[in-house]
Amino acid sequence: MDLSTFLLIFAIAACIYMACNIGANDVANAMGTSVGSGALTFKQAILIAAVAEFAGAFLVGGHVSNTIRKGMLDPTIFADIPFHLVYGMIAALVASAIWLHWASALGWPVSTTHSIIGAVIGFGMIAGGVDAINWSKVGEVVMSWVVSPVMGGVFAFFIFRFITRQILNQHNPLLHAKKLLPFIVLAVFVILANSMFYKGLKHLHLDLSFVTAMAYAMVIGAVGFVISKVLVRRVEDVPTEDIHQQLVSTENIFKYLQPITAFYIAFAHGSNDVANAVGPLAAVVSILENGTVQMKVEMPAWILAMGGGCIVFGLLIWGRRVMMTIGHKITEITPSRGFSAEVGAATVVLICSKMGLPISTTHTLVGSVIGVGMARGLPTLNLNIIYKIFISWISTVPFTAILSAVLFKVMLLFLG
């Protein structure tokens, strides 16, 4: 076997390892609230998450993957010794995956995104010094790490406030919930469909303009609107005076939305996090095929598909175990709250994916949950998490950077 083939296999293996870790690490985000609130069985949640993650990864995962593949490092540094970039990307994948595996075992809230970014910077600096890194891009990315949880919080806050004002605090909340549900479904369907259709179908050789994509999205949204309007009529009315039953029935309506929001957040996660595994692999493949990292070429479809598939695999293998440990600790988050947090977070993540910004889905979701808490939506909120996340920020990037640099040096030593 020649060196190129060996490296390719090594890179693919590392990518698969990383992707499985991503699926395992973040599975709870996608499925947690839906299963915990009883809206979905474990099997149903896994199925929805699997389809959604893959769709998100394949259709929208390209932008962020490109950032990691070619946006972080200055390609000219590796022009003379392109193989070093291959070693580096492989080292980065292995380093991140190790950190993820280890830290998750310890129960730390680490971000798959922070891990890979740290690792890429790590080997980059060793390989080409400080100038090897595209610091303005890195700066943009780090900024997005701060902004995304905050925006997640802001979105979730206003979504929940809207739900509180327009539904929960109205006379006869159930009636208002029944009226607004179709519109909510419409909105989510349109956002999802639009993100899929606009720039998302390139791999299927369909490049639609924004207007066309929006038009198709509206059609999908309309279908959802009509179906939900019909389904909602089946819900029994409750007398206005019985406020307790009204509130219970209103929450049940939000339960029906859980499959949709579970899909939405799994989709968004796939779109942003698949890059953490396939970005480096795509760089490796590009060099092994062409000798340089191709700046103009889009992400190869097969790589995105493989990444998406492995995330799903990680989800399937680890999902059950995660759900067993978490169990029903999440009964505190009722469907309306879960909806607000998930839609808020998923929207921010999807926007960042479209913008090619690699962010942490977990941290954004944390921001969203806090946003709901601030809107008086939750009985308790342990703000200790903010401290833990801050610690994970400080520990992840340096650790993966150093480990990646070490592995890179080792590869240089053995492979030249």
Add this chain to the structure above:
Amino acid sequence: MRTIFSMFAKSPFKPLVSHIDMVQECVNQIIPLFEFLQARNYQEVEEISKHIEKTEHKADKIKDNIRSHLPQSIFLPVDKRDFMRLLSAQDDIADAVEDLAVLLRIKNLEIPETLNEPLMDLAYHVVGVANEACRMIRELEDLLEASFGGDEAEKVEKMAQNLGTAEWEADKKQFLLAQQLFSLDDQLNAADLLLMNEVVKKLGGVADESEKIGKTLRMFLAR
């Protein structure tokens, strides 16, 4: 993985309702207590009194548990100080009932005939006030769901108003009873008079403490 779920600490609102159940249990003993007193069954008075003390102790344990699980890092949808005040107000009701029970054990009181009816009347009324306060606490689950607004908040607001009116009625009855007590002249010796007065005051006090529940719970709605 476990990130999201570590954010949901144990809710202190459920134990708060468990606490009020204990308080309710104490309050439920008031009528039997006075019935046995009037029947001069001092054995039973002693038994019930001990039961009240045990129940109040159980309530205290729940209270301490709640307090120890509210570190600085926990964020509540209401002002934490208001929450603590509510817990204290609940505790005060149980304490008042316990004090009442202790008073009745100091001496085997012989209640004059004429006071029997107004005394039971006051007791029933006070128990009614306390029960209404407990019912308000049980609305917390729905209040949380409704984010402390809407029809549910209005319902609780009305309950608080009714509670205030009922407590005022209790005050009036207590005053009338006091007047009757002090017009008994020589029918009662000094010790019994002092003790009876304390008992009446403490009984009325249970209603006073119960009204505080309404006032404190209202603060949750204020925002």
